[in-house]
Amino acid sequence: HSHPYVVRAAAEQMARLNTNTRYLHELLIEYGERLTATLPEELSVVFLVNSGSEANELALRMARAYTRRKDVIVVECAYHGNTSAMIDISPYKFDGPGGHGPRAWVHKVTLPDIYRGPHRGADAGPRYAEAVSDAAQMAEVNGGVAAFFCESAVSCGGQIILPRGYLREAFAAVRAAGGICVADEVQTGFGRAGSHFWMFETQGVTPDIVTLGKPIGNGHPLGAVVTTPEIAAAFANGMEYFNTFGGNPVSCAVGLAVLDVIRDEELQQNALAVGDYLKDALNQLKSRHSLIGDVRGQGLFVGVELVRDRQTRAPADREAARLIEQMRERGVLLSTDGPFHNVIKIKPPIAFSRRDADELISKMEIVLD
The missing domain is CATH 3.90.1150.10 (Aspartate Aminotransferase, domain 1)
Incomplete structure (x- = not known):
């Protein structure tokens, strides 16, 4: 916490200039390039926001703009943020105290837990993914699935590591049904997996959208959505997306410093x-x-x-x-x-x-x- 290199980067940039994001600056370009360099080549368009909740909210808007559909598939016990729309797709909240269950456009699938769940063998991943395929078919009643949101490792569900093959099969089912796949890396990204920089990489898949938050700023409020040029182009439909402080100079300086520290301190x-x-x-x-x-x-x-x-x-x-x-x-x-x-x-x-x-x-x- 409060890494001195990150603190210094923030303080120096704050003393130099901080402004809203109507004005372009070199740090914005540099940070976008550094961030996308850590991701698969297809994920090359960055939208900067201020939190993981904002990132997932924006990802939902993008998915709906691209597919022209509304329905969403989510995993049991998942949590994706604190906005109204994110509560709607977070079983951790809508099934919990004060919640009122899922909306008609939300399809909840079984938590892929190989310790306590129904599938515990070597084929658990594909078997749990069958529920995602079934949910995609159910969504056809409402016009089809827009997106499958999945944490790359499920935190609120009990620190669940997804079984081998789960995302591969689940993503295939969602894409076959015309939907897109969102990997929520808010709690799992930036090297925490150890073997890979992003937890979704442990599943051998490439999402259509990745959402980032929490560690991205070492305590500074920062978040990001990274997606493909095709999805970004569909989102540019005339309804301007503007975020006053998303990607401001101080946030970009902090983001760059965090990437430096992760690299330099291994x-x-x-x-x-x-x-x-x-x-x-x-x-x-x-x-x-x-x-x-x-x-x-x-x-x-x-x-x-x-x-x-x-x-x-x-x-x-x-x-x-x-x-x-x-x-x-x-x-x-x-x-x-x-x-x-x-x-x-x-x-x-x-x-x-x-x-x-x-x-x-x-x-x-x-x-x-």
Whole structure:
């Protein structure tokens, strides 16, 4: 947090000039080029916004402009943002307290959870993707599917790593039905996967739209939508899109500095090495504590599911809440997620070190004992 290189870039640009985005500036061009260089070649048009919620909101508008359709397919327990439209496509919210269920144009598919869900074998990915194909067919009643929104790893659903082949088959089904595919990388992007810069790359797919937020600015409010020239051209339909502060000079300076730090400090490589080290240590804890039912993750996107019985997999929600509080008392901040609030989510800054991991594990061992 508050990396001095990023802080300096922001302060220097703020002192030099910050203005609204009616005025072009070189940093805007440079940042767009640097950002798209990390993505597949097809994804070459950038729209800068101020948050992940704004990014997903804009992606929905683009999908509807391009397809001239309304219906959206989303994954059970997914969260895509805090605007009214994003609440409508976030089962985490519309199925939760204060929610009123899905709109008629929203089609919810099964969470592809290989620990707790109905499909747990080697063919789980394609089998879960069948639900996406079915949803696309159901959308035909309303004129067809506009988009499939999917987090590249499902956070609020319990730190779910998508099974192999899931996005490949799901994307194929959506595109065959005339829809487009949106990868929500707001919580998973920028090297957190370790093996790849973007989590969707672990699935061997290229989305039609990618949405970015959270780590993109190291705490500075910044977000982005990256898409293809064809979708961008369809969106330029006469209804001007203007975002007062999206892509302002300070935000672009910050975005560039973040990319510099990830590259120069080899933080993606760190996420892979430390993430593997942490998962190994957590699995050792699992071997000594029956409360831990599952350890899963990719890079520094890690979940620990607590259960009262490993055979029945009864969720240990109260125990998870107690663990969180006892860890907080020891100076470690964690939280829970998942539909049963029994998954400990571990998503530290990707500068997280082996020493940090050792401290986490040693304190968790004390609490579990």
